[in-house]
Amino acid sequence: MSEEMRYLTFALGKGRLADKTLELLESIGITCEEMKDKSSRKLIFVNEELKLKFFLAKNPDVPTYVEYGAADIGVVGSDIINEENRRVYEVLDLGFGKCRMCVCGPESAGELLKHHEKIRVASKYPHTAKDYFYNKKHQTVDIIKLNGSVELGPIVHLSDVIVDIVETGSTLRENGLTVLEEICPISARMIVNQVSMQMEAARIKKIIGMLREKI
Ligand code: PRP
DSSP: OOTTOOOEEEEEESSHHHHHHHHHHHHTTOOOGGGGOTTOOOOEEEETTTTEEEEEEOGGGHHHHHHTTSSSEEEEEHHHHHHHOOSOEEEEEOSOSOEEEEEEEOTTHHHHHHTTOOOEEEESOHHHHHIIIIIISOOOOEEEEOSSOTTHHHHTTSOSEEEEEESSSHHHHHTTOEEEEEEEEEOEEEEEOHHHHHHTHHHHHHHHHHHHHHO
16 A cells, blocks of 8 residues: 555444444445444544545535545435535445435325425425425425424424435324325435545545445
8 A cells, every 4th residue: 555545535424324334334344443432422533554534424414525525435315415416426326224205294185285285395305395396296385494303394283294204104103194205215325526536536446346246
């Protein structure tokens, strides 16, 4: 390994995806022991031997770090990639973190959708919701941005429906809501900074190749 080799930096989405991502990287020999310590408040981790750095970020910030080159590589859900619409290359579907982006609500809201009424839509994904209703369904709606626990929207009558990810469906079931329409399937993806893809082509392509074999 040459002395002048620079660090490749990975931005990983915090939460559900992080453990699976570390597991997958480990399977191709990319390890970061320090990162597994859940009690640590440290934000950035280094593998000196492989000249790699890793940091955990809030999911919606992962594409931002990658677009600006603060990270060369990012791992995050396609829900976030679609919502953030950053200039990055999406290079690999990692095949885990599978769920669906859906329009959900009480059964009764089905009628409002059918008749193209001007409904209120609560979501953590306002761009995705807007794109779906305006560009695909040609339906005018009011979009209300929320930051989590979106299922509350219809329950407390903030909104008629929500646009959110559904994995097992248990959050919906336990709150008397149901899937009304499916927007698209979601899974974890690897994204790469556009300049890094040129400048560090050999190293990045090698990682992509090894991951592809594992998936
Ligand atoms: C996500 C999503 C749903 C739930 C879906 O929320 O927004 O609420 O998981 O999973 P399920 O179909 O398996 O029940 P998350 O746990 O990330 O929390 P948040 O809503 O507070 O962001």
